[in-house]
Amino acid sequence: MSGLEAVILTIITAATPLLLAALGELVSERSGVLNLGVEGMMVMGAVCGFGAAFVTGSPLLGALAAIGAGMGLALLFAVLTLTLVANQVATGLALTLLGLGLSGLIGEAFVGQPGVKLGRVSIPGLTDIPFIGRILFGQDPLVYVSLALTGAVAYVLFRTRLGLTIRAVGDNHQSAHSLGYQVIATRYACVLFGGACAGLAGGYLSLAYTPQWIENMTAGRGWIAIALVVFATWLPLRVALGAYLFGAVTIFGFYVQAMGIGIPSQFLSSLPYLVTIAALVVISGSRMLTRVNTPACLGQSFVPER
Amino acid sequence: MRLVLERRSEHSQAMAVLSPVIAIGLTLLAGAIIFAMLGLDPLYALYIYFIDPLTSLWSLEQLVVKATPLILIGVGLAICFTANVWNIGAEGQLTMGAIFASAIPILLPAWQSPLALGSMIALGCLGGMIWAFIPAILKTRFGASEILTSLMLVYVAQLFLDWLVRGPWRDPMGFNFPQSATFQGWHLMPTFGGTVHLGSILAVVIVLVLAVMVGRTLTGFEVKVLGNAPRAGRFAGFSRSRMVILCFLLSGALAGLAGMAEVASTVGQLQPTISPGYGFTAIIVAFLGRLNPVGVLLAGFLLAISYLGGEGAQVTLGISDKIARVFQGILLFFVLACDTLILYRVRFETARAPRLAPGE
Numbered sequence: 001m002s003g004l005e006a007v008i009l010t011i012i013t014a015a016t017p018l019l020l021a022a023l024g025e026l027v028s029e030r031s032g033v034l035n036l037g038v039e040g041m042m043v044m045g046a047v048c049g050f051g052a053a054f055v056t057g058s059p060l061l062g063a064l065a066a067i068g069a070g071m072g073l074a075l076l077f078a079v080l081t082l083t084l085v086a087n088q089v090a091t092g093l094a095l096t097l098l099g100l101g102l103s104g105l106i107g108e109a110f111v112g113q114p115g116v117k118l119g120r121v122s123i124p125g126l127t128d129i130p131f132i133g134r135i136l137f138g139q140d141p142l143v144y145v146s147l148a149l150t151g152a153v154a155y156v157l158f159r160t161r162l163g164l165t166i167r168a169v170g171d172n173h174q175s176a177h178s179l180g181y182q183v184i185a186t187r188y189a190c191v192l193f194g195g196a197c198a199g200l201a202g203g204y205l206s207l208a209y210t211p212q213w214i215e216n217m218t219a220g221r222g223w224i225a226i227a228l229v230v231f232a233t234w235l236p237l238r239v240a241l242g243a244y245l246f247g248a249v250t251i252f253g254f255y256v257q258a259m260g261i262g263i264p265s266q267f268l269s270s271l272p273y274l275v276t277i278a279a280l281v282v283i284s285g286s287r288m289l290t291r292v293n294t295p296a297c298l299g300q301s302f303v304p305e306r
Numbered sequence: 307m308r309l310v311l312e313r314r315s316e317h318s319q320a321m322a323v324l325s326p327v328i329a330i331g332l333t334l335l336a337g338a339i340i341f342a343m344l345g346l347d348p349l350y351a352l353y354i355y356f357i358d359p360l361t362s363l364w365s366l367e368q369l370v371v372k373a374t375p376l377i378l379i380g381v382g383l384a385i386c387f388t389a390n391v392w393n394i395g396a397e398g399q400l401t402m403g404a405i406f407a408s409a410i411p412i413l414l415p416a417w418q419s420p421l422a423l424g425s426m427i428a429l430g431c432l433g434g435m436i437w438a439f440i441p442a443i444l445k446t447r448f449g450a451s452e453i454l455t456s457l458m459l460v461y462v463a464q465l466f467l468d469w470l471v472r473g474p475w476r477d478p479m480g481f482n483f484p485q486s487a488t489f490q491g492w493h494l495m496p497t498f499g500g501t502v503h504l505g506s507i508l509a510v511v512i513v514l515v516l517a518v519m520v521g522r523t524l525t526g527f528e529v530k531v532l533g534n535a536p537r538a539g540r541f542a543g544f545s546r547s548r549m550v551i552l553c554f555l556l557s558g559a560l561a562g563l564a565g566m567a568e569v570a571s572t573v574g575q576l577q578p579t580i581s582p583g584y585g586f587t588a589i590i591v592a593f594l595g596r597l598n599p600v601g602v603l604l605a606g607f608l609l610a611i612s613y614l615g616g617e618g619a620q621v622t623l624g625i626s627d628k629i630a631r632v633f634q635g636i637l638l639f640f641v642l643a644c645d646t647l648i649l650y651r652v653r654f655e656t657a658r659a660p661r662l663a664p665g666e
Contacts, residue, residue, distance in 0.1 A: 036453065076639070083309055085650070086642040089392055089453065093589055094638040101631025108626050220461050227454045266469035273458040277444070280455060285448040303311060303650075 007251065008135055012143055013209055015247025017042075017201040019146045021225035022232070022239045023153050024197025029229055030157060031190035032170035032297040036092025037077050038198045039222025040099020041070040045202025047103040050213045053116040062116060063142070063203050070199015071192050073099055078191040082184050085301040100216060107213045115211030118142065118204075140208050142200070147240070149197070154236040166190060170295035173302040183302050198222065224276050231279045234293040242279075249275050311650040321648045326594055326601075328647075329640035330608070336636050346623055354622050355615035365618075367500045369610050371572060374506045375400070375564035375584040377606035380591030381513050381599050382557030385520065388597045390533040391553040395441065395456030396561040397585025398463035399434040403562025404569040405467055406433025408576045411493035412475050412486050422492045426566055434562020435555050437463060442554035446547040452554070460585070468578050475576060486576040495571045505567030510603070512560065517599040529553075561585060582613065583631070590638045609634065 021038055028035050048069035053062025077095050080086040118140045121127070126137040157163035168176040169186045177183045205221070206213055224246060232238035253268035337355070338348035359365045379396045386393045393399075407430035410422055441456040468484075477487040495503035520526035532539040532549050539546070564584065573580050591609050595601030616630030646652070 080639065080643055084643050084646040085311065086646060090387075090593060091639075091642050093394065094635060094642060097586060097590070097638060098632070098635025101628065101633075101635045104628040105626055105632055108628065220458070223454060223457050227451075227458075230451065230454070264469050264473065266465040266472075270462045270465040273461045277450070277455050277458050280450040281444055281448045284450040287449075303313070 005131055005134065011244065011247045011251045012139060014250045015243040016143050016146050017204045017209060017221055018225050018228060018246055019240055019243035020204060021198045021201035021222060022228040022243060023149055023236060024194035025226055026229045026234060026236060026239055027153060028190045028194035029298055030170045030234060030295055031166045031187045032173060032295050032300065033081065033187050033191050034088045034299040035077055035191060035194055036089060036226065037073060037095025037099065038225050039218055040096035041073045041195050041198035042202035042222040043103045043218045044069040044073055044099045045199030046206040046217055047107040047213060049203030050110055050115055050206035053207055054110060054113060057116060059116050059118040059207050062207050063200060066199045066203025067196045070195040074191050074195020078188050082187050085303055088299050104215050107215060110213040115206060117211040118208040142204050142208060150236050150240045157236065170297055173297050177304055220273065224272060227276045227280055231283050246272060308655050310653045310655050312653060313650055318648050322596065325644035325647055326596060326641060329637065329644045332640045333633060333637045337633060344625060351623055355619050356611055358618055359611055359614040365614060367502050368614055369607060370502045370506050372613050373606040373610035374509050375568055376588050376591045376609050377509045377513060377603055378564040379561045379585055379588035380595060380602040380606055381516055382560035383588055384592040384595060384597040384599060384602050385516065385529055386553040386557050387592055388533045389529045389549050389553050391550050392453045393438065393456050393554055393557050394453050395460045396557065396588055397581065397583065398460035399437045399558045399561035400565035400581055400585045401463040401467050402437040403430040403434035403565030404580050405470065406430055407566035408486065408569055411489040418492045420492060426493065426570060427563065430562045430566025431559040434558040434565065438554040438558020442551045445550050471576050471578055484578055488575045489570060493570065494574065495567060503571045505571060513599045513603050520599060587634055590634050593638060593641050
């Protein structure tokens with residue numbers, strides 16, 4: 001395996017969890033719900049995914065458990081913000097704090113245990129093609145899932161009636177309600193989708209990226225995913241682009257460290273966070289980029305008039 | 307059966323006081339269920355967790371010591387959240403405050419005078435303010451979400467601290483452990499006999515000052531108007547940008563002070579981890595205290611019990627102290643859910659009875 005091929009492979013694995021989580025958050029935000037609990041849902045997905053795979057030996061069941069964990073927390077968030085109209089920012093923070101705490105408690109038994117690694121796809125003939133074979137045909141299945149999901153989200157949001165409903169609900173919930181759309185039900189569905197994606201993203205970390213459980217192993221990736229949605233100006237294809245750019249930044253840090261250049265490792269580890277801040281500043285500074293696609297009702301509670 | 311919310315014509319004053327109490331009650335109930343699931347006697351476990359820490363002088367002192375940073379940070383955040391400014395990065399500002407304050411004992415170990423302690427306090431506040439100013443200016447200049455930038459800076463601050471204690475500020479006599487030399491004499495907060503230190507007194511004074519500021523001054527009024535009715539605030543000529551910067555500087559300074567107080571008392575040196583997540587727990591303190599400075603004071607003690615109880619439960623009941631963070635998370639959920647009762651009446655409708663809307 002050549003050096004460049006290895007770099008590309010690691011970038012893809014670093015980008016996939018960000019892409020999955022950000023896609024879910026994008027759908028949720030397009031329906032007008034700002035869920036800041038991505039980090040909490042992700043870390044719960046990571047611990048439950050690891051646990052289920054550890055107990056059953058099946059990474060597939062692990063991935064399903066991760067999705068379930070993410071959706072469970074998302075449901076909690078939805079009940080509070082949509083049914084009880086609690087503040088979305090505060091509830092999202094609560095979700096993150098609860099997820100981090102609960103995952104630490106659940107995961108205590110798993111610390112130091114060997115994980116079950118999600119295998120890579122192998123297609124005889126195709127995977128063996130030099131250079132592009134492993135990149136195109138030899139990833140783990142979730143990489144393909146994340147890419148298919150990007151296409152699916154883009155298609156549904158902009159080419160179908162369902163997508164139109166979601167965007168209408170996110171842009172003007174009063175009008176959407178007057179037209180007879182189910183605002184609350186649509187938002188419930190979008191928040192749950194977001195939870196499933198965040199859970200799966202966490203599961204990817206503990207099943208494929210580093211198959212083990214470490215407390216707080218998400219290390220802020222949930223927050224970076226939320227920033228990615230802003231960075232991508234709420235467009236799915238740009239989310240994918242952004243996720244791969246961030247993946248590249250993370251991996252760049254590792255490689256510089258491995259080359260033994262005299263930059264402290266802590267500085268390189270802080271690169272993704274600094275890049276996130278820089279990206280937010282650049283995008284937010286340009287009104288033209290943000291105004292067009294920002295869901296107008298983002299973060300606002302909806303109580304139907306009676 | 308469906309749940310229906312009806313907007314109250316006025317805020318319910320009774321619920322404003324009752325909602326935190328109901329939330330605490332529900333958290334205890336949830337706690338009993340969790341303990342039962344872990345195979346413990348729920349009542350005994352709840353006693354060990356929440357009451358036992360209040361029964362000895364030693365643990366009461368510990369309670370004050372743990373409540374101090376929570377109150378300092380929580381009261382700053384309460385004012386931020388009232389003004390609808392979301393500073394989520396208090397943990398990072400705490401870390402920076404601790405680093406700045408530690409410059410004196412680490413770089414000038416021989417300077418022993420009350421002035422050295424005063425400088426440490428000032429530097430602690432300054433460190434927190436500088437770190438908080440970054441998201442504030444990025445928000446007002448470029449419109450970048452302060453939630454995300456302040457949070458990202460937590461990780462950066464913690465990595466910076468990690469580099470310092472493993473690199474330039476590592477104790478040369480410390481057998482290569484990643485920690486600085488221990489602080490001595492005037493580089494530590496004076497204590498009152500036991501473990502309660504000057505920081506606790508400062509916290510109470512600051513809470514009282516801020517309570518007066520919020521309740522009795524124009525600045526306090528601006529905070530509330532810009533938070534609750536931004537349009538009205540704009541018409542009144544209040545500046546949103548100025549408020550964002552003010553809130554961040556204030557809460558940053560208090561978080562920095564909390565960080566300084568931690569390294570100059572309980573921790574006594576600089577090490578990779580100096581706080582068990584006080585900056586994040588203080589978010590819960592602010593909400594449980596209903597964003598009111600005096601409420602924060604009470605809430606700070608309650609959350610301090612959750613830390614102490616966690617330690618006690620680990621020793622006595624043999625369960626992980628990580629359960630503390632679970633309780634804290636659940637508590638915040640119930641607080642937010644119960645706050646709905648202040649603005650709305652909650653009713654359950656059993657059947658979908660045909661309700662004729664006016665004009666139909």
